[in-house]
Structures are given as structure tokens and as C-alpha cells.
Amino acid sequence: MILELMQNRRSVRRFKPEVPPDADILELIEAAVAAPSATNKQPWRFLIAKKKKHFEIIARAVDKARQHYISLLSPEYRSEFANYSVHFMSFQNAPIIILPIYRAFQGISALVKEKFPQKKMAFLRTYEHNTALMGVSLAIQNILLMSEAIGLGACCMTGPLIARVEIEKGLLVPKGWQVAAVIAVGYPAEKPEPPGRKKLEMVTRWL
Numbered sequence: 001m002i003l004e005l006m007q008n009r010r011s012v013r014r015f016k017p018e019v020p021p022d023a024d025i026l027e028l029i030e031a032a033v034a035a036p037s038a039t040n041k042q043p044w045r046f047l048i049a050k051k052k053k054h055f056e057i058i059a060r061a062v063d064k065a066r067q068h069y070i071s072l073l074s075p076e077y078r079s080e081f082a083n084y085s086v087h088f089m090s091f092q093n094a095p096i097i098i099l100p101i102y103r104a105f106q107g108i109s110a111l112v113k114e115k116f117p118q119k120k121m122a123f124l125r126t127y128e129h130n131t132a133l134m135g136v137s138l139a140i141q142n143i144l145l146m147s148e149a150i151g152l153g154a155c156c157m158t159g160p161l162i163a164r165v166e167i168e169k170g171l172l173v174p175k176g177w178q179v180a181a182v183i184a185v186g187y188p189a190e191k192p193e194p195p196g197r198k199k200l201e202m203v204t205r206w207l
């Protein structure tokens with residue numbers, strides 16, 4: 001049952017050192033690209049990293065950004081953020097990371113005339129950006145579910161994106177593309193307790 005698979009999936013942050021075979025990673029990408037996307041634009045690409053140097057580029061950028069934020073915070077929040085943002089670094093425990101990247105599809109915004117009001121143009125750009133982000137997000141969920149299905153563990157992380165621009169520079173992400181998340185993948189070395197969910201009646205409103 002697909003619901004059971006969805007409910008059993010957990011965010012895994014501790015991994016065995018063994019590296020999953022490329023064929024398994026490609027299965028995850030196959031699941032990713034089965035996701036729907038607006039106008040079937042498939043506004044995604046997937047960077048797969050397993051070399052130490054790529055992990056280091058990301059880890060250095062994230063840690064630098066963390067330290068910068070810590071220095072900006074007032075002293076009473078510093079240790080709280082320092083502890084919390086340790087979770088931005090746990091991708092380092094994984095043997096493989098997948099970085100889904102996406103780009104906004106310029107649909108209506110490319111068609112409207114120059115005189116189009118700035119505010120409306122800004123709205124359209126945000127709308128087009130969000131539409132692409134939604135597509136890649138659905139692809140990410142497919143990766144997480146497929147991981148569960150084939151015995152891998154995964155964790156979708158946006159914490160590292162506090163250093164998004166630096167990560168994109170370091171990994172030579174093509175212009176116009178944006179990293180959506182860092183997905184840690186590997187054989188799970190933990191089975192986290194389900195953190196629970198809000199009850200259906202709390203999150204549902206029949207109109």
C-alpha cells in the first residue's frame with residue numbers, strides 16, 4: 001500500500017559507510033522525473049555528489065554562513081541557533097547527496113508587453129518561480145519515497161541553503177538554475193521514531 005510506504009518513510013540522518021550502487025541512485029532519479037510539472041516543463045536537473053571535494057565545498061559554505069548568522073544574532077539566541085543549525089550539516093554523514101536544481105519557466109512573463117506594471121510583473125515572476133519550485137518539490141518527494149521503497153534512507157534538507165548562492169558558485173550550477181534542496185542518501189544506520197503528525201481534523205476544512 002502506498003499510504004503505508006508514505007507513513008513508514010522517515011528522514012534519515014545517520015548512514016552506513018557503504019555507497020549505494022549508481023543503478024539505485026538512477027532509480028531514484030527515474031522516480032523523480034515521473035513527477036508532474038506545470039506544462040510538463042520538467043524544470044529540474046539532478047546533481048549527484050559522492051566525491052569528498054564536493055562535500056567539502058558545501059560543508060565549508062554552510063558552516064561559514066552559519067558562523068555569519070551566529071555573529072549577527074543577539075547573544076541570547078546564539079547558542080540556540082548554533083545547536084539548531086547543526087542539523088544543516090548532517091548531509092555530511094551520507095555517502096551520496098543529490099542536489100535537485102530548478103529554473104523558473106518564463107511563460108506569461110515572457111509574453112507580456114514592456115509597459116506591463118512592475119508590480120504585476122513581480123507577481124508573475126514569483127508565480128513562475130513558485131510553479132517551478134512546486135514541480136521540483138514533487139520530484140523530491142518521489143526520491144524520498146523511492147528511497148524508502150528500495151531500502152535506502154534519505155533526508156531532504158533546506159538548512160544548507162543558507163549558503164545557497166555560495167553552493168551554486170562552488171558546484172558551478174548553470175546560470176538561471178537554483179538549488180532546491182540537499183538530499184542525503186545512503187543505507188540507513190538508524191530507524192528514527194515517527195515524529196507524529198497533526199490530526200486530520202486539525203488540518204482539514206471541508207468547504
Ligand SMILES: Cc1cc2nc3c(=O)[nH]c(=O)nc-3n(C[C@H](O)[C@H](O)[C@H](O)COP(=O)(O)O)c2cc1C
Binds near residue numbers: 087158
Ligand atoms: C523542505 C524540507 C526541509 C528540511 N530541511 C531539513 C534540514 O535542513 N535538516 C534536517 O535535518 N532535516 C530537514 N528536513 C527534514 C524534516 O526535519 C523532517 O521531514 C520532519 O522532521 C518530519 O520527519 P519525517 O521526515 O521523518 O517524517 C526537512 C524537510 C523538508 C520537507
